[in-house]
Amino acid sequence: RKEVEQDPGPFNVPEGATVAFNCTYSNSASQSFFWYRQDCRKEPKLLMSVYSSGNEDGRFTAQLNRASQYISLLIRDSKLSDSATYLCVVTNNAGNMLTFGGGTRLMVKP
């Protein structure tokens, strides 16, 4: 079993749609949680950190459930520019090693 699992997609959605991605992780000692965005043939870039209380950044909402070891990302009012691969990331208990999921590909169409 992979340490961080994501549905690879692709998720094909029209502009303006709401889309949700989920992720599960196996290491209960994981320290911190993130969503990264990766455009085709580019480096990953931090989208947002994820907290148990839930956090929002504009059209993006992230949620963490430590008991279920489950992380989610909700994107509202999708834009064409949101098309990318979204990577779920957890750290080890020391916080110095990132473990990435395989990524979920999103394609937003006009």
Added chain:
Amino acid sequence: DAGVTQSPTHLIKTRGQQVTLRCSPKSGHDTVSWYQQALGQGPQFIFQYYEEEERQRGNFPDRFSGHQFPNYSSELNVNALLLGDSALYLCASSLYRRELYGYTFGSGTRLTVV
């Protein structure tokens, strides 16, 4: 403020050869981590360097080795290249013990082994 710089951007090598990839961290960062990203997969942690020592290592064979220099820059060396080593190699810099403040990734070196 320079970000993370990696060189070369692309590289083609033959099976059995050796390769060295280079990384200069973001200004102010002292820690360098290396990741391997195969096509269609998420990045996988190779190792992390701080104060010129390997501090953490992922599940990679000894053919993968590294070095960090006094100016915090780093090299990744891969010996006896295999076809399966073809991937995007990403360098990420951070502040030691303050990684939660964020990692900055370079744009990577795309290695093709033929």
